Amino acid sequence: MADFELIKYLHTPAETKIVHLILDGLGGLPRELDGKTELEAANTPNLDALAARSQLGLAVPVRPGVTPGSGPAHLSLFGYDPLEYDVGRGVLAALGIGFDLHPEDVAARGNFCTVDESGLITDRRAGRIPTEFGQKLTALLREIELPSIQAYVETVKEYRFVLVLRPTAGQTLYADIADTDPQRTGVPSLPAVAEDEASEATAQLANDWIAAARAILRDHEPANSLNLRGFAKDPGFPKFPDVYGLRAAAIATYPMYKGVAKLVGMDVVPVDGEALEDEVEALRACWDEYDYFFFHVKKTDSAGEDGDFERKAEVIEHVDEAVVPAIMDLGPDVLIVTGDHSTPAALKSHSWHPVPTLLWSRVGSWDGMEEFGERACGRGSLGVFPASDEMQLALGYALRLNKYGA
Amino acid sequence: MADFELIKYLHTPAETKIVHLILDGLGGLPRELDGKTELEAANTPNLDALAARSQLGLAVPVRPGVTPGSGPAHLSLFGYDPLEYDVGRGVLAALGIGFDLHPEDVAARGNFCTVDESGLITDRRAGRIPTEFGQKLTALLREIELPSIQAYVETVKEYRFVLVLRPTAGQTLYADIADTDPQRTGVPSLPAVAEDEASEATAQLANDWIAAARAILRDHEPANSLNLRGFAKDPGFPKFPDVYGLRAAAIATYPMYKGVAKLVGMDVVPVDGEALEDEVEALRACWDEYDYFFFHVKKTDSAGEDGDFERKAEVIEHVDEAVVPAIMDLGPDVLIVTGDHSTPAALKSHSWHPVPTLLWSRVGSWDGMEEFGERACGRGSLGVFPASDEMQLALGYALRLNKYGA
Numbered sequence: 001m002a003d004f005e006l007i008k009y010l011h012t013p014a015e016t017k018i019v020h021l022i023l024d025g026l027g028g029l030p031r032e033l034d035g036k037t038e039l040e041a042a043n044t045p046n047l048d049a050l051a052a053r054s055q056l057g058l059a060v061p062v063r064p065g066v067t068p069g070s071g072p073a074h075l076s077l078f079g080y081d082p083l084e085y086d087v088g089r090g091v092l093a094a095l096g097i098g099f100d101l102h103p104e105d106v107a108a109r110g111n112f113c114t115v116d117e118s119g120l121i122t123d124r125r126a127g128r129i130p131t132e133f134g135q136k137l138t139a140l141l142r143e144i145e146l147p148s149i150q151a152y153v154e155t156v157k158e159y160r161f162v163l164v165l166r167p168t169a170g171q172t173l174y175a176d177i178a179d180t181d182p183q184r185t186g187v188p189s190l191p192a193v194a195e196d197e198a199s200e201a202t203a204q205l206a207n208d209w210i211a212a213a214r215a216i217l218r219d220h221e222p223a224n225s226l227n228l229r230g231f232a233k234d235p236g237f238p239k240f241p242d243v244y245g246l247r248a249a250a251i252a253t254y255p256m257y258k259g260v261a262k263l264v265g266m267d268v269v270p271v272d273g274e275a276l277e278d279e280v281e282a283l284r285a286c287w288d289e290y291d292y293f294f295f296h297v298k299k300t301d302s303a304g305e306d307g308d309f310e311r312k313a314e315v316i317e318h319v320d321e322a323v324v325p326a327i328m329d330l331g332p333d334v335l336i337v338t339g340d341h342s343t344p345a346a347l348k349s350h351s352w353h354p355v356p357t358l359l360w361s362r363v364g365s366w367d368g369m370e371e372f373g374e375r376a377c378g379r380g381s382l383g384v385f386p387a388s389d390e391m392q393l394a395l396g397y398a399l400r401l402n403k404y405g406a
Numbered sequence: 407m408a409d410f411e412l413i414k415y416l417h418t419p420a421e422t423k424i425v426h427l428i429l430d431g432l433g434g435l436p437r438e439l440d441g442k443t444e445l446e447a448a449n450t451p452n453l454d455a456l457a458a459r460s461q462l463g464l465a466v467p468v469r470p471g472v473t474p475g476s477g478p479a480h481l482s483l484f485g486y487d488p489l490e491y492d493v494g495r496g497v498l499a500a501l502g503i504g505f506d507l508h509p510e511d512v513a514a515r516g517n518f519c520t521v522d523e524s525g526l527i528t529d530r531r532a533g534r535i536p537t538e539f540g541q542k543l544t545a546l547l548r549e550i551e552l553p554s555i556q557a558y559v560e561t562v563k564e565y566r567f568v569l570v571l572r573p574t575a576g577q578t579l580y581a582d583i584a585d586t587d588p589q590r591t592g593v594p595s596l597p598a599v600a601e602d603e604a605s606e607a608t609a610q611l612a613n614d615w616i617a618a619a620r621a622i623l624r625d626h627e628p629a630n631s632l633n634l635r636g637f638a639k640d641p642g643f644p645k646f647p648d649v650y651g652l653r654a655a656a657i658a659t660y661p662m663y664k665g666v667a668k669l670v671g672m673d674v675v676p677v678d679g680e681a682l683e684d685e686v687e688a689l690r691a692c693w694d695e696y697d698y699f700f701f702h703v704k705k706t707d708s709a710g711e712d713g714d715f716e717r718k719a720e721v722i723e724h725v726d727e728a729v730v731p732a733i734m735d736l737g738p739d740v741l742i743v744t745g746d747h748s749t750p751a752a753l754k755s756h757s758w759h760p761v762p763t764l765l766w767s768r769v770g771s772w773d774g775m776e777e778f779g780e781r782a783c784g785r786g787s788l789g790v791f792p793a794s795d796e797m798q799l800a801l802g803y804a805l806r807l808n809k810y811g812a
Contacts (some may be wrong), residue, residue, distance in 0.1 A: 030772050037771070058787060062810055063409060066416065066804025069811035080812060083412065092812045307500075327606060341725045346769070352802040353771060354787075375772055378787025 004079075004243050007401070008390060011245035014334035016398040018246070018292045019283075020390070022077060023319060024070070024257075025301030026339025027355040027374065029346045031309060038304070038345060039356055040373035042313040044320040047337065050073070050328075050360050051372040057382020058354035058374075061341045062118065067352045071095070073340035074260045078240060078294075079391035087173065088232020093162045095259025095356065097154055097369030101234055102166060106173045106202055109230045110153075110161040111181060112137060112223035119188045119225075124181065126223040134158055137223055144212045146205055147175075163228060165205060175200035177206060179229035189227050196282075234332070236242045240266030240292075244395060247289065251282050252296035261294055276318060280326045287330050292394075297323070311346055334361045334398045336390055354384055361397035410485075410649050411796060413807070419652035422739035422804040424652070424698045426796070427690075428483060429725060430663075431478070431707030432745025433780065437715060437751045444710070444751060445762055446767055446779035448719040450726040453743065456734075456766050456776040463788020463797065464780075467747045473758040477501070479746035480666045484700075485797035486647060493669065494581065494638020499568045501665025503560055507640055508572060512579045512608060516567040517587060518543060518629035521736045523629075524566035528768045530587065532629040540564055543629055550618045552611055555579075557605040569634060571611060575613045580605035584614060585635035595633050612637070645671030646698075650801060653695065657688050658702035673799075682724055686732045693736050698800075703729070707756075710749030718751055740767045740804045742796055743778070760790055767803035 028038035060074050062068045062083070071092045072082030090107035101107060112134065114123040134155045135266030141153045141161075148171065152164040167173045176195040182188075194203035206228060216223050219295065240248050242265070250268045258268045267290070270284040276297065283293060297319055301311035327335060335358075342353040356377040369376040393399050434444035468489070469475045469481050470493060477498045479487030493501075495514035507513060512704065518540065520529035520765065540561045547559045547567075558570040573579050582601040587596075593624055598616065600609035612634060623630050646654050648671070656667030656674045664674045673696070677688040689699060709718035741764075748759035762783040775782040786798075801807050 029769065035772060036772065058789070063412065063798060064791070065800070066412070066797040066807060067802065067809045069809050072811035087811070089812060096812070119708070229639070250770070344769075351769075375774060378771075378773060379785055384789035384791065386461075 009403040012402045014400045018394045018398050019332045020333040021295045021337045023297045023300045026302045027342025027353045029344035037374045038183050040310040042316040046324040047321045047372040051369050053366045054358045054360040055108045055382050056377040056380025057357050058384045059357045059387040060354045061387050065352050067350050077388040080106050082237040089230025090232040096256040103234045106165045106175045106227040108163045114222040115225040120184045139178050143245025150243050173202045175233045177203045178229040181227035210323030240267040246292040248292040249286050249290040250294045251279050257296045276322045299374050301343045307345050307348040309345035418806040418808045420806045423445045424740040424800045425738045427701045428744045429703045429706045429745045431710045431749025433748025433759045435750035438556040442793030443780045444718040448722040449776050452726045452730040453778040459772045460764045460766040461788050462765050462783040462786025464783050464790045465763045465793040466760045468791050471758050495636025496638040502662040509640045512581045514569045514634040517633050518565040520628040521631040527591045556676040579608045581637040581639045583609045587633035587635045596811050652698040654698040655692050655696040656700045657685050658703050663702045682728045707749045713754040715751040715753050738801050
């Protein structure tokens with residue numbers, strides 16, 4: 001029995017509420033100054049007090065030593081092993097910009113590129129044109145018409161865009177189509193080749209669109225051509241509310257995280273603003289309607305990516321002050337505080353380091369640690385565990401699983 | 407995706423260097439005197455200083471509670487789960503004596519035994535004849551000729567030997583052949599029976615060889631017969647350099663460890679002498695040519711097997727003085743110090759106890775423990791983990807894995 005089958009079989013209705021507070025890129029590395037990480041250096045009286053009455057541990061996002069992107073890392077927190085539940089790059093790109101992807105759509109990532117007179121690629125990223133230029137070009141590409149297909153084109157950033165093909169009723173598109181990007185310069189682009197018979201018609205549509213697009217781009221150097229890759233459809237994962245028996249709300253301000261939540265079937269609730277206080281307000285507003293709350297904090301990751309140790313610590317302090325007490329005031333039954341992965345300021349990037357994690361529950365044990373930090377979590381009673389176990393733990397601690405066996 | 411597939415997909419070239427320092431049988435048990443293990447009792451200022459800036463944990467060699475042999479234990483350290491990557495006993499025996507096994511060879515373990523006049527086995531180990539007597543007998547058995555097959559016979563120790571059948575070009579041998587040893591006395595030996603059709607010709611060759619050998623041994627009581635078991639071929643495992651993208655060097659002085667390293671495709675570099683200092687010299691000599699270094703220390707295990715607590719502690723002290731600083735002077739990016747299994751002096755044998763492990767890296771966290779020992783490792787942030795995760799961790803900490811997913 002896969003664990004999803006087990007959980008579906010065991011879960012039982014209850015009045016309890018679970019909050020999953022995700023500080024994006026929470027985990028950090030010690031600085032030379034005092035050997036403290038961002039989380040350890042931050043002044044967090046509320047999290048520290050909670051830690052004393054919680055169990056602590058270190059969560060492994062995907063696999064030991066493996067650095068995850070945001071998509072796989074969040075799937076793992078939601079209990080979907082990202083190596084088993086694979087989301088195509090095109091779908092992730094569409095989710096990342098908040099595109100309202102339908103199950104029947106085929107999405108692909110696009111790059112504007114530069115080609116010479118004989119059609120050989122000279123720059124795969126079109127000299128990294130500014131986003132504004134990219135937006136001007138995608139506006140032109142929206143004019144392309146395909147028979148009985150809607151083609152959506154959306155700028156991501158600079159030379160990157162997303163193409164979404166949406167069929168009309170009765171038609172089915174397939175996405176087993178090879179990349180047109182040869183991944184090197186000095187060679188021509190490849191055609192969009194179907195990798196199975198079912199995908200042949202869709203590949204032909206893609207090639208028609210590409211031909212029309214290249215005709216439009218011809219005089220727009222350095223973005224005088226384009227390539228598509230990562231053709232994919234919504235993978236149709238088991239839905240979070242069905243698997244866990246939870247009415248699930250996602251509270252996030254960035255498109256990527258709303259997109260992943262939508263992909264697993266959570267309700268994305270509206271947040272009026274981008275501040276932590278706005279997210280807290282959204283949590284309060286929907287508290288009575290849901291059992292599970294995915295609460296996403298973006299700015300820890302952004303500060304880590306910028307290599308700004310102090311700012312990352314300050315974001316954590318802000319969460320400690322503005323979010324943690326507000327959540328506890330609502331009276332949850334389980335609160336998990338963690339990250340989707342580490343983003344140490346020292347590395348200025350996502351990393352593989354396991355993520356400090358706190359599990360508080362009305363029926364939980366207490367490790368009695370005096371603070372919430374990497375070192376305390378490294379000695380905690382949750383041990384080093386797969387992040388994909390968190391949902392199952394949360395259900396148990398929320399008294400939402402029946403006994404297995406007599 | 408199996409983890410080998412994942413790692414093959416993610417690994418990326420880098421200039422970083424990884425040292426895997428294996429103290430064979432490192433783990434120990436506390437003595438009554440002061441409750442310290444061999445590692446804790448040893449005076450190890452260098453390892454202790456390193457521990458303060460490292461992550462510690464306890465590695466489970468194969469499975470909880472399971473005591474591994476040297477072959478499986480090392481395969482696990484190299485990332486090959488020994489339950490999945492099974493090496494036949496015949497191959498392990500050939501590797502153990504440093505035999506240059508070819509991929510097309512079939513190897514079997516042999517035992518001299520004693521039989522009575524009616525051919526019933528009276529002693530399965532021929533009264534444990536001395537090694538010299540065994541060597542005299544194997545010399546006689548080398549005279550046996552088989553049509554278009556080369557048969558190699560090598561003494562292991564006392565009544566034990568290895569038989570290797572090597573085909574001529576164009577011929578293929580198969581090794582699904584049952585043991586001839588009935589594992590008890592008072593019964594006759596069994597014939598070498600093929601367990602599939604492909605192995606029938608090879609089984610016939612083995613029976614021909616056995617008949618010729620028994621004719622030669624007839625008057626050499628108590629070794630007047632023999633049995634073969636564990637027929638096997640090189641299992642053709644995925645190669646370490648391909649899986650991990652690492653140029654890998656093995657530095658070891660005992661045949662067994664060189665053999666296992668060769669089995670997974672490492673280069674076994676020459677060591678001029680048997681002392682730790684000679685191994686360090688070999689490490690220095692090949693430092694620029696490789697990315698990964700398996701550095702094997704044998705004598706911790708030998709002392710443990712002898713039940714000599716003090717000597718085992720002294721070997722550890724010698725490693726601390728002569729090996730650890732020399733490695734750090736070379737400027738590695740990742741150093742893992744561990745053992746393949748435990749060999750507590752108190753047990754005088756390999757054991758199942760998880761193995762103290764230290765992971766130091768330029769981009770690692772610090773547990774801040776004050777010493778390298780079983781108790782400190784039991785509280786470390788690596789937790790209790792499968793030894794087969796070490797390579798994946800090493801690659802992560804050596805910045806040799808791309809991000810998984812966007």
